[in-house]
Amino acid sequence: MVRSILLRGFDQQMANKIGEYMEEHGICFLREIVPTKIERIEEGTPGKLRVTATSVKDGENHEGEYNTVLLAIGRDACTHSIGLENVGVKLNEKTGKVPVNEKEQTNVPHIYAIGDILEGKLELTPVAIQAGRLLARRLYGGQNTECDYNNVPTTVFTPLEYGACGRSEEKAIEAFGEENIEVYHSSFWPLEWTVPNKGKDTCYAKIICNKQDNDRIVGFHILGPNAGEITQGFAVAMKCGMTKVQLDNTIGIHPVCAEVCIQSNDQTILSSLGLQ
Secondary structure, eight states: OBSSOSSTTSOHHHHHHHHHHHHHTTOOOOBTEEEEEEEEEEOSSSOEEEEEEEETTTOOEEEEEESOOOOOOOOOOOOTTSSHHHHTOOOOTTTOOBOOOTTSBOSSTTOBOOGGGBTTSOOOHHHHHHHHHHHHHHHHSSOOOOOOOSSOOEEEOSSSOEEEEEOOHHHHHHHHOGGGEEEEEEEEOOHHHHTTTOOTTTEEEEEEEEGGGTTEEEEEEEESTTHHHHHHHHHHHHHTTOBHHHHHTSOOOTTOGGGGGGOOHHHHHHHHTTOO
């Protein structure tokens, strides 16, 4: 059951491709429906459960019987009951998140916050580790490096693995305007999928460029085997300000999945014309 959309906050074209892949492999998605009641109707291991759910569009009820129910409900910031009001730290009252400045300072200068409780920051363990490490160095090591929350790579370990770094297409349009971005994309067929003749047009990659900034790459997205491993490498290049020209001038490793991300426009055109 999906309350609204798949993978909120991620590129929605990629998220929908993941959903399509899972549906093709037997997963049934009930969209815009939320569970409202779960009843045990048969004891045992695993037993049987009746789930009552309601459509968020028309309020219609749905029922189904299952042997297992898993709730992926997210998490709250448990900050309302630790005494922050006694020292004057401001919170977002609705979410419990803590607003901070670029140095992770709260509105009380000698109190800092890091990790998942930060308002508007990424809820990722490596981000919290990096922010904590850099905060300790600033406070006690005489350094001044701040945590960079831009171009943080991440991976969604769905059956079709999804790696992403930078902005989604939606966020890029919001930031730069649709007329100022260029999106390059391609389907690809991993070598290890050719022998079993698996998913010829399933894997997919796209990069998003800011035309006003020398075609700097502001978004990198890939669906396919080992997407996380691929994304980790490209994230370093994005941290260094990679442009589309630099990507095109990089020689690919053949035959690997990441090769699809560095094919130039000319190569793509020649291939489509049967000239290469």
